[in-house]
Structure formats: structure tokens, C-alpha cells
Amino acid sequence: MAAEKRYDAVIIGGGHNGLVTAAYLARAGKRVLVLERRHLVGGSAVTEEIVPGFKFSALSYVVSLLRPEIIRDLELPRHGLELLPLESTMTPMPNGDYLVRWADHDLTRRELYRHSPRDAEAYDDFGKLMFHLAFAMKSILGIVPPNPTSLNPKDLLSLLKLGKHYLGLPAEQFYALCKLMTMSAADFLDEWFETEPLKATMSASGVIGTFLGVRSPGTAYVLLHHYMGEIDGVFRAWGFARGGTGAVSESIAAAAREFGVEVRTEATVAQVLAKNNRAVGVALDDGEEIHARVVVSGVDPKLTFLKMVDPQHLPTDFLHAIRRFKIRGSSGKVNLALGELPNFTCLPGVGPHLRGAISISPSLEYMERAYDDAKYGNFSRRPYMDIIIPSMIDPGMAPPGKHVMSIFVQWAPFELNGGWNDEQREAFGNAVVDTLAEFAPNLKNAIIHRHVVTPWDMQEEYGLTQGNIFHGELSLHQLFFMRPVHRWADYRTPLKHLYQCGSGTHPGGGITGASGRLAALNILKDW
Amino acid sequence: MLRGTPFHERTAPLCQAQNWRRWAGYLAASSYELTHDREYYAIRSAAALIDVSPLYKYVIRGSDAVRFLNRVLTRDVAGCDMHQVMYGPWCNEAGKVIDDGTLQRLGEESFRLTSAEPNLRWLCDNAFGLRVTIEDDSDTTAALALQGPTSREILNNVSDADLDSLKYFRLAFARAGNIPVTITRTGYTGDLGYEIWADAQQAIRLWDILMDGGRSYGITPSGIYALDVARVEAGLLLIGVDYIPANRALIEARKSSPFELGLGWAVRLEKGFVGQEALLEEWQRGPAWQFKGLELDWNSLEKVYAEFGLPPELPMIAWRTSVPVYAGAAQVGYATSGCWSPTLKKYIALAHLRSAHAERGTSVEMEVTVEHRRKKAAARVVDLPFFDPERKRS
Structure with missing residues (x-):
């Protein structure tokens, strides 16, 4: 040998x-x-060229x-x-309107003001609070968790430091943290905002990767987890890797x-x-x-x-x-190779809104109903989707003039009624495309190839137990x-x-x- | 795109310099001409026409309007006469300044409040349970400042208001041409001047009427550069530059009380308002900081530059950075705005100083960067305003 x-x-x-x-x-x-x-x-x-010339970020699709x-x-x-900025988030609305949060503060303010003058101001205050809390919580991201029941001096010291850190927070932040730990994302956001597409889009951060709905207690904290994203020292920045x-x-x-x-x-x-x-x-x-x-x-x-x-x-x-x-998978992924860009009814044509995230999350009720389907073993008939068009940010992702679209979809339970099979995968892909086509009617004809990843596929192909991302x-x-x-x-x-x-x-x-x-x-x- | 103000159709072709900047989400001209000198001198020797529409404007009405405003503002609103205008700050519960602006008493139960930052949410939160309505008419009300020694004559010519009897910080309802306007004897220049408030739909006509009527009196559209020099001379605060609004400050040290901003005169402690308790306490122990003027010593400035074989290079455009102020080796404060005053022929700055070093006449030093090196120039602490002409009030 x-x-x-x-x-x-x-x-x-x-x-x-x-x-x-x-x-x-x-x-x-x-x-x-x-x-x-x-x-x-x-x-x-991973990036996979599933159709020649079209590169898909097959599962995970943003970096922060x-x-x-x-x-x-x-x-x-x-x-x-190389991390390229993802600057905006657009939420199309069923009434033909839209809500976009831009990279520019003045533009975002004006846009929010259109929907609710109060929310335009609350948004800044909320952002400041989350900045403080993310800054406070960030310190735990970088440490090995101590064992709170251990009498080991190292654990005790680490716990003591943490305790002091959190008790030292200004009252407003301390109580906000308590609320985040106990409330649902929807309830927490209801305390701040009245614009449905804004609340719904923000609430999504609270449920991604969990088998919970936006009205489930405890989801507020996960909002914060997503505020800890940081690029070049800027909190809350999301990017796309070239x-x-x-x-x-x-x-x-x-x-x-x-x-x-x-x-x-x-x-x-x-x-x-x-x-x-x-x-x-x-x-x-x-x-x-x-x-x-x-x-x-x-x-x-x-x-x-x-x-x-x-x-x-x-x-x-x-x-x-x-x-x-708990490792219940709750999401799927649909990657599309497109012959042309989606044309959104609410904001037609090619514009900067296609360079950012597009969120199908018109209201908290929509989000909760999407979860209701999953609670009883079905994928959402009208799912929540977080979409980006990578070829708009990095032209190398698709042949010239063509595009790739990455659609993160929730909810899709691993434990599907009747189990996942090819037929169910197609039905799931159809639910996603049909829902999105309500907002961008040219989508169906633009599709060159559709790559659908169910929680089952995530387990079998990518080794994620139950497809939990x-x-x-x-x-x-x-x-x-x-x-x-x-x-x-x-x-x-x-x-x-x-x-x-x-x-x-x-x-x-x-x-x-x-x-x-x-x-x-x-x-x-x-x- | 940023928005143009209601006057944009007129100001855009005038802006030869194309040096637009943003102001509250609107485009604002830094200067119209390629240099701002003439625009500045118009403020002091003729009349400058300045588009101040980006200010936030709220109309407050209702039987509890006085009660409400008295609760929010540090001024005694109950003592605000009909058609009086009051300038003052408002604070959070900790007595730290959120914003500052003017309050116009339009009627028994109606007021207009202006602010530099959006305040609708704060106002609404404080109005809970009171019989008031708060209307944000920021976008629907156009505003012009007409500032300078000939401003009164111009307005007398183009409007039916009796400007000769309109006192400092009072308002009049009038017509200019046949456009209904509110004229307030206020401004951000420390000079004789007025601000004119009208429906945004009438903005273009109003501009034309003023420009036509002002031609023989040297009316000059002026931008932010000119205004900035004038407001430093007048010792007037600029939010976001001279102080950070309390609700935007990330740390406590960035927040300021009215006492620390030289606005103690605008605080009526016994009347009951948001932040009163904290301010009472601060008043009793004395504020840690004061907001004062600095006059740089010419000889010292000349010496610092002479080291490099240069004459003093003077800031004709006001700077807006934080510059350390020293007493000996110790930093005792920081200046936040400064410029060469063309009228006073002095290099002046607005500075936050620790109270122990804020007495009028105290000698300090301000950092001056010459040829990439940090130097110190001698300066003297003075009271504000630097420039206070008789005509401002007369």
C-alpha cells in the first residue's frame, strides 16, 4: 500500500x-x-451553469x-x-402601485411619504434603533457562546461580560430588545408602521429559514439578525458577489x-x-x-x-x-433563464428597480396566508418571494441581452402532503411563476429555462437535511x-x-x- | 431625480453655475452666478431673493393649538400675540434639541411651524388626545426670502401690505399682484428682510412679480453660499452642521440642549413643556457647553501663513466641518461653521466651547490647516451675533 x-x-x-x-x-x-x-x-x-451561458446562484444568492x-x-x-451593491427593494402591490426603498435617503423618504407621511419618519427612527441593537448584538456574533450553567470561570466571565453589556444598554434599547425576543415580527412592526407592503417586506426577514409565520412569536428577533449584515463597515448593506x-x-x-x-x-x-x-x-x-x-x-x-x-x-x-x-425546511428556490427582462405592471420598463431586490410581499395578511398553507403541509399557493436579477448587477451571469432571475420562495414544507415528486416540483414551480406573472405579465413568455429546487432537492442534491437552508x-x-x-x-x-x-x-x-x-x-x- | 422647488422653472435657467445641491430632497442652487460674491452683497446692500421652499411647514389648527404648541416648543406660545412670529427650538424628554424653527400665529387657533427636518411624527405623537389638526403643507406652500436693505421698498411696491408698520417678527396677510401671500418680517441673514409664503401653484407668478418690482432696487436671486456667509455673520444655527438633531444623534455626546446652543433666551422654564424637567436641572447646574463666536486674530493668522511664504488664504465660502479649538494644549471646544466676513472684514467662526472657556474676551486658538499642516491661530471669544445692523429691527 x-x-x-x-x-x-x-x-x-x-x-x-x-x-x-x-x-x-x-x-x-x-x-x-x-x-x-x-x-x-x-x-x-455555489454558482452553477445549469443552461449553457446562464449562471445561477443555485441556492444562496445574496451576501451581507x-x-x-x-x-x-x-x-x-x-x-x-468582489461584492457589488444591491441597492433597492421593490414591493409591487396588487392595486398596481409599488413601494421601493432606494439606496438614497431622500428618494426613499419621498417614496415612503407617498404611502404614509408618518412611516417616512418612523422609518428613520426604526433604522436608528435597529442600528443600535445590531451594534449591541454584533458582539455576540464574534464570540464562542459560553455555557450559562457551567461554573467554569471562563464561562462565568464571558457571561458576566455579556450581562453587563446588555444591562448597560440605554433603557429604550433594552426594552426594545426584550420586545424583539418575545414578539412576532408582525406585531413588532405594527408598533412602528402602517404601510402594509413596507411591514410585510420587512417582516420577511423574521421568518426566512424558519418554519414560522410573521405572526409567530419570537420572529421579531430574527429581523435583527438580518440587520447585522455589514459591508465595508456599513450595517444593513446587502450585496451580490460578482x-x-x-x-x-x-x-x-x-x-x-x-x-x-x-x-x-x-x-x-x-x-x-x-x-x-x-x-x-x-x-x-x-x-x-x-x-x-x-x-x-x-x-x-x-x-x-x-x-x-x-x-x-x-x-x-x-x-x-x-x-x-428543529430543522424543518420551509423554502424553495426557482432559478430562471430569461430571454428578456420582466416588465412589471407597476413600474414598466427597464429601470434601476430591476438592479435591486424585488419582494412579493404585499401585506402581512398575504404573508400569514402563505404560511397557513405550509402549516398544513402544502406549499404556498401564492408564496412570498425574494427576487433578484443577478445579470442586471453582473452582466457576466447571462449571455448579452439575456438574463437570469433568482427567486427565493417561502413557504415550501419539506414534509409536503403526499411527498415531493416531479409532479409536485412542477406544480410548485407553476405556483411561483403564476404568482409572479400577476405582477410581470411578460414573464412566462420570457422563460428559456426553469430550474426548480424544492426542500427535497436541497436535501438530496445539496445535503441539507430536510432542506433547511x-x-x-x-x-x-x-x-x-x-x-x-x-x-x-x-x-x-x-x-x-x-x-x-x-x-x-x-x-x-x-x-x-x-x-x-x-x-x-x-x-x-x-x- | 431630486425634485425642483415650485420656483424651479424660474431658478433653473438662472443658475449659470449649475452647482445644485440638495436641501431636504429638493434641488437648491449653491449660487446662480459663477461666483457668489454679488449674491452675498445683495443681502447686505440691496435685496437678495432666496428660494427657501424646501423648509418643512406644518399648519396647526384647533382649539388646543396653543396648548399643544406650548407643550412642544420651549417658547411661551401662550404669550404669542396674534400675527406674531416666534423663533425657538423644541426638545425631547431629555431636554436635547430636536429641531428649531419659526412659529407664525396666523389666527386665534391657527399657526404655521417651520422646521429644517421632518417633524410630523413627533408633532402628531405630542398632539395625541388634543383637539388639533396638523397638516403637512411643505410641498404645497412655496416660500421666498427677500433679504436686504431695499427689501421693504420692493415689497411696498408689489404688495398691498403696509410694510412700514410691520415690526420685526410680525406677519401680515397681503396680496402681491393679486396673489394672496403671508409676509413675515423674518429671515436667516440678520438683515432687514422678509419671508413670503404662498400657495405653490402661484409660485412662478410670485417670482415674476418680485423680480419685476425689484429690478430698480437691485433684486438678485441668491443661493446657499451667500446665505451661509450671512447666517454665520448673524450667528444663526444650522441644523446638521452646528448641531445634530437629538433624534438622529447616535450617541449622547452628539446631542445638545438649548442652553448649549445659545438658545437659553428661548426657554421659558416654568410653563410646562417636553424636556422641561431636564432643562430645569441643567439650568440649575449650568450648561457644560456654550455656543459662541470666535474672531480670529489677523496678526496670528498672518504669522501662521507667513511660515510658508503665503498670505492668509481666507474662506470666502463658509466651511462646515468640525475644527478643534484649544486653550493651551487642551482642546476646549470645536468650531462648526466659519468664513471670512466681507462686511466685518474679519475671519469669524461659530464654536461650541466648554463653559469655562466661553466667557466673552477669552483667548483661545483655532486649528488652521496650512500647506497640509495643522497650525493654531489665536482667536477671541465674542458674543453672537457678529453683525447686527440697526435696520434689522427698525
Whole structure:
């Protein structure tokens, strides 16, 4: 047998977090191997040319939360990361009107004023409050969650610091935070605004990636999570990566390779190998065994602990908690190759509104009804959609004159009545296109190709258990020191030398890379 | 696109410099001519016509109007006579200034309030339970400032108002041509001047009437550059430049009380209003900051520039940045606006100074950047306004 290569660390899954962990470990001088099941790295952050000439950000499609320290540490701009601004959000309304929030404050104010003079002013006050709260909460994004029930001095100190931080907030902010933690997104926004399309569009941030509706308590907090996006030091900025979301993963992979990381694609991990209660490597589905001092899983907690680790290595209560971890998929994705741009009845023609996000969220009631369908096992007949047209921002995404459209769709339950099949996938795609065509009637004729991704496809093709885009719902009971389960929120696992670095760990959700970075730092601490 | 004001059709062709800027979401000319000198001198020696339509304007009506405004403003609105105009700030509960503006008493139960920032939500929140209506007529009311020594004659010629008897900070309802207007004897220049308020639909005709009637009196359309120099000479605050509105400030240190802005005279402490408790406390212990004038010492300025073989380079356009002010090595404040005063022949600045260094006559130093280096020039603390001509009130 050829001299077996020995690695310091083997990473399961070449998603963006796995790549970040790999890069940080290699930067510290470790020999790292990343194993990716698919033919390309990126996990949910991939660009795929599904029809020749048309590049799709197949799943994840916008960037905001990617931690600035990762961009700096890994020198991602040098490795090809270019973030282009996504400047506006348009919400078409059923009455033929629209609401657009522009990058320019005066324009946005005038537009909001058209709908509600009071909301135009409330919007600034709300933005200021969220700025403060996001600034206050941001500090927890960058730390390893302490264990609140532990008597370990390090945990106690960390908790004490946090406690002081939050009790030190000005009263207005402290109480707002309490409300965010307990209220529904709809109720919280109702306290501030009266314009339905504004409230509905903002409320969407509270439910993305959760199996909850905008009227479900606790969703207000997730609003804040989305306010923590930051580009170039500017909070709340959302961007689009040139070349699609896959370009983010590619830039991290390039940085990782430069540090010496080896990346193997089409290498499917079947099992985590353990000996004497510690992980010693992985076995691939073709039987190949790869040994390493530590194993780091970038895939979700259910997949990691219920599929890859022999239960005899894990405590019963831990397994029980992992089984209870909520990971219900609630969204789908429809990617369209278009022969021409959509022509919105409310704002006809080609204009700057097509360079930003387009949100199908006319009212809170619309949002809640879309959820009602899902609650009882159906996809929304008239779904909430968050749409961008990447080719308007980066012309390289489609052939000249042609376009690609990325449609994020909620709700689509993983547990569909009757189960997902080809017929249901088509029906789901039809519901999306039919609803959107109500606002942009030329859409149907413009479609060259339709790529529909259901939660089932997300699980089968992309390895996301139940199709949950965040590796576990972003609801309060699954955040911070409870992510994925209490006591094991510090990237360690009950199986020694097995770590987690995926979105199922703190802080999770979106392309942040924070989980991957914090995991790497903790792994190195244990080394 | 930003909006043009109701006068845009007239001001656009006049704006040779094409140096538009934004003001409250509207286009405003920085200057009409290529240099703003003549526009400034029109304010002090003839009459300047300035489009001030971007101001926010609210009409408040109802049997509780006085009660409501007395609750919001720091001035004693109950003591506001019919057809009187009052200038003053309003504060949040912590006694920090949200905005400042003028209040016109149009009738027994009706007022017009102007402000620099949108205030509709704040006003509505404070009007809860009171018998008042608040109408935002910012877009539907056009406003012009006619400022300068010949402004009275022009208005006497084009309107039926008796301007000779219209006192400082009073208003009159009149007709100009046959356009109904409100004329207030107010302005942002510290000179003899008026502001004219009319229905936006009549704006173009109003402009033409004033320009025609003013031709023999040197009427000159003037932009923001000219206005800015004049308002610094007059010691008048500019929101967002000289202070940050309390509801926009991200940190406490950025907020100011009326006492800290030299507006203590406009605070009537016993009457009951939003922020009174905090202001009473501050008044008792004395404000930490004061808003004062600085006059730069010419000889010191000359010396600083002479080091580099240069004569003093003077800011003919007012600057709007924060410039440190020192007493010895310690920074004791910061200037927020400054310019060369063509009328006073002095380099002047508006500054926030710690109270211990704010006494009139105190010697301080202001930072001056010469040839990329930070230097200090001697300055003297003076009371505001710098320029206060007899004709302003007479």
C-alpha cells in the first residue's frame, strides 16, 4: 500500500464554513483535507451553469453577513471576492402601485411619504434603533457562546461580560430588545408602521429559514439578525458577489489552497471513524479510509450525528437533543433563464428597480396566508418571494441581452402532503411563476429555462437535511448557547476530536463564515 | 431625480453655475452666478431673493393649538400675540434639541411651524388626545426670502401690505399682484428682510412679480453660499452642521440642549413643556457647553501663513466641518461653521466651547490647516451675533 497520507484535520463538506475552518487551520500550519461530495465546492453557496451561458446562484444568492475579519484574515479580495451593491427593494402591490426603498435617503423618504407621511419618519427612527441593537448584538456574533450553567470561570466571565453589556444598554434599547425576543415580527412592526407592503417586506426577514409565520412569536428577533449584515463597515448593506455566490466559496477555497489546504471533490464521507471514544478519521462511501488527528463536520448536526457517527459513541441525552433539533425546511428556490427582462405592471420598463431586490410581499395578511398553507403541509399557493436579477448587477451571469432571475420562495414544507415528486416540483414551480406573472405579465413568455429546487432537492442534491437552508431553524431557542444543543455550543462534540463548524452552530445562518472561523479558533485552542 | 422647488422653472435657467445641491430632497442652487460674491452683497446692500421652499411647514389648527404648541416648543406660545412670529427650538424628554424653527400665529387657533427636518411624527405623537389638526403643507406652500436693505421698498411696491408698520417678527396677510401671500418680517441673514409664503401653484407668478418690482432696487436671486456667509455673520444655527438633531444623534455626546446652543433666551422654564424637567436641572447646574463666536486674530493668522511664504488664504465660502479649538494644549471646544466676513472684514467662526472657556474676551486658538499642516491661530471669544445692523429691527 502506498504511503498513507496523514492529515492533521479532515473537514467533512466543502461548504463555505468548512472552507473557512480549513483555511484558518492551515494558516496555523496544520495539514488539512476538505472532502466535498459534489463536483464543486461551496455547498449552498455555489454558482452553477445549469443552461449553457446562464449562471445561477443555485441556492444562496445574496451576501451581507460575511464577517469582515474573515475577508481581512483570508485576504479574500486578493483571491477574487468582489461584492457589488444591491441597492433597492421593490414591493409591487396588487392595486398596481409599488413601494421601493432606494439606496438614497431622500428618494426613499419621498417614496415612503407617498404611502404614509408618518412611516417616512418612523422609518428613520426604526433604522436608528435597529442600528443600535445590531451594534449591541454584533458582539455576540464574534464570540464562542459560553455555557450559562457551567461554573467554569471562563464561562462565568464571558457571561458576566455579556450581562453587563446588555444591562448597560440605554433603557429604550433594552426594552426594545426584550420586545424583539418575545414578539412576532408582525406585531413588532405594527408598533412602528402602517404601510402594509413596507411591514410585510420587512417582516420577511423574521421568518426566512424558519418554519414560522410573521405572526409567530419570537420572529421579531430574527429581523435583527438580518440587520447585522455589514459591508465595508456599513450595517444593513446587502450585496451580490460578482460571478454569483459560488465566487464567495471559490475565493475562500483559493485562500485555503494557498495556505496548503487540499480539496477533494466527489468524495462522499459515509462515516466518522472512532477509536477509544475519539474520532480518528473518516471512511468514504467507496470504503477508503482517511485518518486525521481531528475531524470537523461542516454538514448539519442531524446529518453529522444521526447518519455519520455510530450512536454508541454518543451519549443518549445528546442524541435525543439532536433528534429534537428543529430543522424543518420551509423554502424553495426557482432559478430562471430569461430571454428578456420582466416588465412589471407597476413600474414598466427597464429601470434601476430591476438592479435591486424585488419582494412579493404585499401585506402581512398575504404573508400569514402563505404560511397557513405550509402549516398544513402544502406549499404556498401564492408564496412570498425574494427576487433578484443577478445579470442586471453582473452582466457576466447571462449571455448579452439575456438574463437570469433568482427567486427565493417561502413557504415550501419539506414534509409536503403526499411527498415531493416531479409532479409536485412542477406544480410548485407553476405556483411561483403564476404568482409572479400577476405582477410581470411578460414573464412566462420570457422563460428559456426553469430550474426548480424544492426542500427535497436541497436535501438530496445539496445535503441539507430536510432542506433547511440554515442547517437548523434560526429561532430563539436554537441560537447562541443553544445552537445546536445546549452544552455543545462551543463547536466541540461529545466524541473527542470531532468538531462542528457548520451553520448549525453559533451564529449560523447566511454566508457569515463566523461558525467556521470560531470553530477553527476553538480547535486550535484544544490542539 | 431630486425634485425642483415650485420656483424651479424660474431658478433653473438662472443658475449659470449649475452647482445644485440638495436641501431636504429638493434641488437648491449653491449660487446662480459663477461666483457668489454679488449674491452675498445683495443681502447686505440691496435685496437678495432666496428660494427657501424646501423648509418643512406644518399648519396647526384647533382649539388646543396653543396648548399643544406650548407643550412642544420651549417658547411661551401662550404669550404669542396674534400675527406674531416666534423663533425657538423644541426638545425631547431629555431636554436635547430636536429641531428649531419659526412659529407664525396666523389666527386665534391657527399657526404655521417651520422646521429644517421632518417633524410630523413627533408633532402628531405630542398632539395625541388634543383637539388639533396638523397638516403637512411643505410641498404645497412655496416660500421666498427677500433679504436686504431695499427689501421693504420692493415689497411696498408689489404688495398691498403696509410694510412700514410691520415690526420685526410680525406677519401680515397681503396680496402681491393679486396673489394672496403671508409676509413675515423674518429671515436667516440678520438683515432687514422678509419671508413670503404662498400657495405653490402661484409660485412662478410670485417670482415674476418680485423680480419685476425689484429690478430698480437691485433684486438678485441668491443661493446657499451667500446665505451661509450671512447666517454665520448673524450667528444663526444650522441644523446638521452646528448641531445634530437629538433624534438622529447616535450617541449622547452628539446631542445638545438649548442652553448649549445659545438658545437659553428661548426657554421659558416654568410653563410646562417636553424636556422641561431636564432643562430645569441643567439650568440649575449650568450648561457644560456654550455656543459662541470666535474672531480670529489677523496678526496670528498672518504669522501662521507667513511660515510658508503665503498670505492668509481666507474662506470666502463658509466651511462646515468640525475644527478643534484649544486653550493651551487642551482642546476646549470645536468650531462648526466659519468664513471670512466681507462686511466685518474679519475671519469669524461659530464654536461650541466648554463653559469655562466661553466667557466673552477669552483667548483661545483655532486649528488652521496650512500647506497640509495643522497650525493654531489665536482667536477671541465674542458674543453672537457678529453683525447686527440697526435696520434689522427698525
